[in-house]
Amino acid sequence: MTDASMDSAPVQGSLTTVDARTRKRNAAEKRFKAYGLVAIMIGLFFLVVLAVSILRSGIPAFTQAEVRVEFTLTQEQFDEAESQMLKTKAYENLFIAALQSQLEERGLEVSFDPAAIERLLGKTGSTIREHFRENPNQIGTPVFFNLAASSRVDGYFKGRVTRDTLVDSRFLEVSDLDLVDALADAGIIVSAFNWNFITGSDSGVDNPGGAGIGVSVIGSFFMMLVVLALSLPIGVATSIYLEEFAPQNWFTDLIEVNISNLAAVPSIVFGILGLAVFIQFMHLPQSAPLVGGLVLTLMTLPTIIISTRASLKAVPPSIREAALGVGASKMQTVFHHVLPLAAPGILTGTIIGLAQALGETAPLLLIGMVGFIARAYPEGVVSGFIDPNSAMPAQIYTWAARADAGFYEKAWGGIIILLIFLLTMNIIAIILRRRFERRW
């Protein structure tokens, strides 16, 4: 197509007429440009499809139908509820009774069947009990509660549940929706921004309304601290040694080949290695961000080493010669001249490696960070590292595997948050590269 054999007859005729050979070459060039454009279009199309589907499925996770009710608990009611076997159930009954009387006071023309009201509410009993046990001074005074409505009611607000799809559902009946409509008109059930989703912890399998990603964000954060603290110094030191100091022999060749190979090892292999070495052999705590971070460090190291070596290689040898020429030692040459010039590349590589580690799920499966339900924030820095926790991608995986449709939308919402973190990291990488880039 593009061979340039010169044995054809010399070109005849005017320069203003295009000969066949030139036409052919121009056509080939046009075709090639068209292929490129088509490839870019296909890529963009899939990107748009991805973004739209993530946003469409994920945005509902950021709102939640809430029941807003004022509720007063007397001391006697508190004592009695605490003395019962099913304590949360007792609280729930008290709350339902209170809600019922309020509805009657307002004169809403709907049936106030306690069973129906129970179906509208999410996990109310435990929330109320926790609140009064933590704030005993509020017993006897009116407290304003924002309680998550049940998953079906939430779905009704988001269009996920309709009257047609509710047939044969034992969680919510069609007639209950009339009650929901009435309560929504009265301002008792409202759809509000779901802060709990961003800041909260995971919930039980039957309570998607209470699920939040906040605690696993903390888990991911502590993992990233471990990854950064270990992989950056080890990776950069390894690269500097291999690139600037190590003699070229079979041993360093072997190391080089192995580092390249490590970068291609499936992450689940690192996971099982982590399980065998860190948990079974070294007896580090299971499901802990410390172990997760160690495993992800193993995974990130090759990335950082390869990118650091590439940026060290990109520093022109003339700079090294200049430094050696004025009598700098090898180490002074590296630390005064080569490393500062390679820094933007190293930073970029590190942040990309961290972003990769942040989104990694497979190794976490094997060290028990998936499926663990962290209900509370770690109490301090140390417990942040060693207390069992989950991580963002692991949390998303857990939600996606749960039956309730409410969790499905939470999984998509979690992906949005994960992507926001990844985008932020990449933007930081770009800014750092722009800022520290120096010309020579």
Add this chain to the structure above:
Amino acid sequence: MYDIPHQIQETAVTDVKIKAKDVQVYYGDNHAIKDVSVEIENNTVTAFIGPSGCGKSTFLRCLNRMNDTIDICRVEGDILIDGDDIYDKRVDPVQLRAKVGMVFQKPNPFPKSIYDNIAYGPRIHGMARNKAELDEIVERALRRGAIWDEVKDRLQAPGTGLSGGQQQRLCIARAVATEPEVLLMDEPCSALDPIATAQVEELIDELRQNYAVVIVTHSMQQAARVSQKTAFFHLGNLVEYDDTSEIFTNPEDSRTESYITGRIG
């Protein structure tokens, strides 16, 4: 091996700065420098000429052990500076390079300010006790590099922002800032235009007052203009070493004559 011409040996006795004897350099299996013996004099510009790949740059880089940075490079024989064998185990190449400065083919200022470019060497060698002393060293070096007047008002500007000729003079100033005794120049003008070349050549002639200057060049006119001694290398051998005027007017070896008249190389 080639005999050093008799009259050189006589003058060399008086003021020899570098004495190389039977130097062999190997790159892996490649024998790059064969049996080179030469005596380089103080306060003299010595030019190394020869066709590409003849080993002149390799030999130059042996004189401050820059070849140490190449793993497969091996140097045999003796190179003495002021009587000390620079390949002795006790010699630290860092100290050696402070004493034997080098200017490279392509101007290679550090991507730092003009001031920091000059001050770097004195700083790492601890030559200044305070800022005032360092300022003085920087000014002296820039003056010796014949670039002070052009940059004195913008010492904090990046060295990479200067023109090619200015950059090369900055690099020469950087090399002299560490107070070396020998200055090695590896084709210092090959990346410069004729005007910048003329300035650098003038500078080289001035530097001769204080240093032994060794310059590798591809330009025979340049060798003739700036040097007092010329060594002609060919295929790793030192073919001829003599006064520059001798080499260019009355070469002993037929290869030298062929090269300077443009028939080989």
